[in-house]
Amino acid sequence: MNSNKYDKILLAHGGGGQLSDWLIRKIILPKISDSQTELADSASLELDSNDICFTTDSYVVKPLFFNGGDIGKLAVCGTINDLAVSGAIPVALSLSFIIETGLELATFERILESIGKTARQCNVRIVTGDTKTVEQGSADGIFINTAGIGCKIPGINLGTGNIRPGDKIIINGTIGDHGMTIMSQRQEMKFQSQLSSDCAGLSDLTVELLKNVPSIRFMRDPTRGGLAATLNEVAMQTRLSITINEDAVPVAPKVRAAAEMLGFDVLTIANEGKVVIVVAPENAQRCLEICRKNSLGKEAAIIGQIEQAADIAVVEMNTKIGGRRIVSMPYGRELPRIC
Amino acid sequence: MLDKVIENQKIIKEACEKLGRQIKVMEVCGTHTVAIFRHGIRAILPQSFKMLTGPGCPVCVTDQGYIDTVLQLAENKDVLIATYGDMIRVPGKGGALETKTTNKNVRIVLSAQGALELAKENPQKQVVFIAVGFETTTPATAVVVKEAAEQNIRNFTIFSNHKLVVPAMRALLAGKNDKIDAFLCPGHVSAITGYGIFEQIVAGFNRPCVVAGFEPMQILEGLTIIAQQLAEGKPELKSVYKAVVTQQGNAIAQNLVKEYFQPADGYWRGLGSIPQSTLRLKDKYSKFDTMARFGIKQIPAEESNGCRCGEVLCGLIDPPVCQFFGKQCSPQRPIGPCMVSNEGACSAWYKYGDDRGGN
Structure with a gap:
């Protein structure tokens, strides 16, 4: 045939x-x-x-x-x-x-x-x-x-149970690229866009990190629900609070513009080639350097830290303008079928 | 940027001290509401400078009678409802549109154009576009009515509940809440109408009106000018959104709206009936008017389930004062429209928290 x-x-x-x-x-x-x-x-x-x-x-x-x-x-x-x-x-x-x-x-x-x-x-x-x-x-x-x-990998035991106050939070690059790309390309949204999904296999980067950086506590890929969902899961499971700095969170200008135009909070937009890494403070810099040398982490950044919860565990963000606001768990009413 | 923030903070603080009382400033635009919460702007204002979220979110101001009428229309098997996303979750009599999507006769569209396309693709159905929104979205609705007329499309109508922002501001100051000291005026609306429309609020009610865009620094700048004007006792109309907004606005868009729509008395959630506040299709375009096509008369319905969205919309209470807030009512299970819409005061308060321990 x-x-x-x-x-x-x-x-x-x-x-x-x-x-x-x-x-x-x-x-x-x-x-x-x-x-x-x-x-x-x-x-x-x-x-x-x-x-x-x-x-x-x-x-x-x-x-x-x-x-x-x-x-x-x-x-x-x-x-x-x-x-x-x-x-x-x-x-x-x-x-x-x-x-x-x-x-x-x-x-x-x-x-x-x-x-x-x-x-x-x-x-x-x-x-x-x-x-x-x-x-x-x-x-x-x-x-x-x-x-x-x-x-x-022998000797590696990742989990939220390892996380301690003072630990740093690293992300390996810009957020929201995948979700905004899909949304912009869906038939109903015909706005011009040169966005591109970050879709990538991360094992090359994660294996290198785990073999070279001691005291990585936890890793998670922030897919549906974006960075906001991942950080809230960490806060809920550890009962520790998290503060991130808006200034430090990498966002591609085109993604930011598209998200603002459609009224989305970019922290809640899906990623498909990103990993959130929680690492002991003394090893954060080394972790960052390895990320930045790897093609999967060129724009990596330390975006925040784990903190003792005052009352209930919350995720908060210091905004660029010097304000502060809660980063809540997204409700999950996303546009359909992004992954 | 932080230097400029500190400078503005200082001016606002001094103005508040000079006045020696709490200042209440209302924003009347959903995009402003979200921007103010998302950028944490409330956190950098002094305690005595209070932001109120007014009737600026289209879903929130839509009255219960309209919602119930839409739900009734959705029962009609020959009808295909085309609506913006947030509307499908607003609870009404016997549920929300969302629960009717299983009938496959409720479709989410992202633009008026999308609704017209739906009509072309489904010639055997009567497509009803749930036309809500302020001056910003009305021109787009006018464009599709024009297109439908030109192309003689017979299965498309709009159920217009397009709103005008100034009559609502007047209604607030004239009755529901005369404690509002000033308005942060919407940038998007002003881009269409021109910022001149707010002159009547300044002249008639002696309240500062400052038009701003949506960047955090610009919002702060707008609020600073308001504080200064209040401290000096000189209310004026100002725009800090100079790149986009002019005094006269977009004449093409205004003429389009004038051709197809006329102002009529209309119901608002929380504010009741406001004269000349809602746009209806002109009689000569009545064949595209859902009410005419289906012989519907819109009946006002009271919100009687204990939901306090109406008071929130008038700036009379903060969302957490409502007994349902964060308990029975959350973005997951909203009771009122201010929790449904992303741009609603309750939703923003719930998601981003209030810096002063409100959440």
Whole structure:
């Protein structure tokens, strides 16, 4: 069967028969796997350690392609990042598609190419997967689920329980790029924009940091809900307060302008290539220097610190104008489907 | 910047001391409300300089009768409601529009244009645009009515509840709250209308009116001028938003609005009926008027559930005074519109806190 015969995904491509087999062997595997993986019901892995992290996430972003990335890149990076901030070296991913009948095969191939490229860049293998197709109207183009396994870096034990008053908070670059890019590219918002998502796999940076900076207490990727949600989670779990300085939080001018135009607080906008790092004060400078030397952290900054809570734990921000305000947990009524 | 902040703070403090009483300054623009809270401006003002959040958020000032009427329209299977996002969460009789989105006949649009597009895409439905907003958004609604007329689109109407800011300011000073000392006037509205429209507040009520943009420094500068004017007893009309706002405003936009709309008496939450405060489509465009198309008469409805949004909107109470604030009523589960809208006083107070222990 030759690929020219199909220019769209059909229901039968997920049916388990000949068309499924063709799709997997001829279209999917060549793009995501360097070798012709033996197709088995599950992958068998030999790991360096038996201390593993395991995570899963689903990706439903709309539009499928956006400046700086696409649903495939996001599906690989997102799961890698969940492992990376847990202190693990990502090893292998599973990859499952739910495809709406009628998706252009060329679109699917573009997504596959992006998945393959991103996985190779991040040094993870895709070892198992699944493809299902649904009738038109039952999905929106394509949905992707990835699960990932990583080996924990020996001696590293990250968690909010390690956090102490005085610890510094570092972020590896500008915030809000992903969320504002998606919003600006959604059909309904046709304003001109040259924004670009920060979508990136972070394990190269996190592994380097964890191997070279002692006393990193905790890391988290501030995705949905943005920096505001991550900091509030930390405050809630530690019962410690947090102060950040507006001056210090990196925001690209175009992102700031777009957020202001649409009335969004940039602290609540999603990121897909950012990590919040809580580190002991004596090692904050070293952590910052390593970040800035890495391509994933050129604009890294120390944005605030952990403090003893006076009454209840709150996140507050010293504003540029010398005022102070609460940074609250976003309600979560975001624009639909940004990741 | 901090040097300038300190300089302005000093002027404000001295002005307050000279007056020897609390100054109450009201902002009447939702964008100002959010900017003031988000930039922490309240925290740098002296205790005796009190900011009040007035009727400047379109969702908040929309009266309950209008909301209930929209909810009723949403029951009609042939109708597709096109609305700005915040409106779908305002509670009314039997729920909010949000709960009706499962019927797939409520759609969020980001512009009036989006509503018209929806009508073109759904010729078998009657698309009703929930047209709320102040002078800033009205021209965009006028543009789509013009387009609908030119293209002879028969399944599109607007349910106009567009508001005029000056009649509300007059109504406040003339009755609901004459303790307001001055107004920080909205930059966006003034860009359309020209800042000249506030002259009648200065002349008629002897209150300083200063137009400002939305940068924190500009807001502070506006407040400083207000403090100075009050201390000197010389109320004036000033604009510090010179890059955008002129005395006359945008004539093209004004003419568009004049062509399609006429002022009529209208209901406001908290303020009741205000003469000549709400824009209705002119009779010659009645085929695009939802009320005419569906034979609707808007009935005022009292807010009787104990919600105190009305008093908040008049600057009579701070949000935490309401017994529901932060308890039964939060952005997650709003009871009143001031907690629903991002630009509402209650929502801003809840999210960003008040520096003086209010949160």
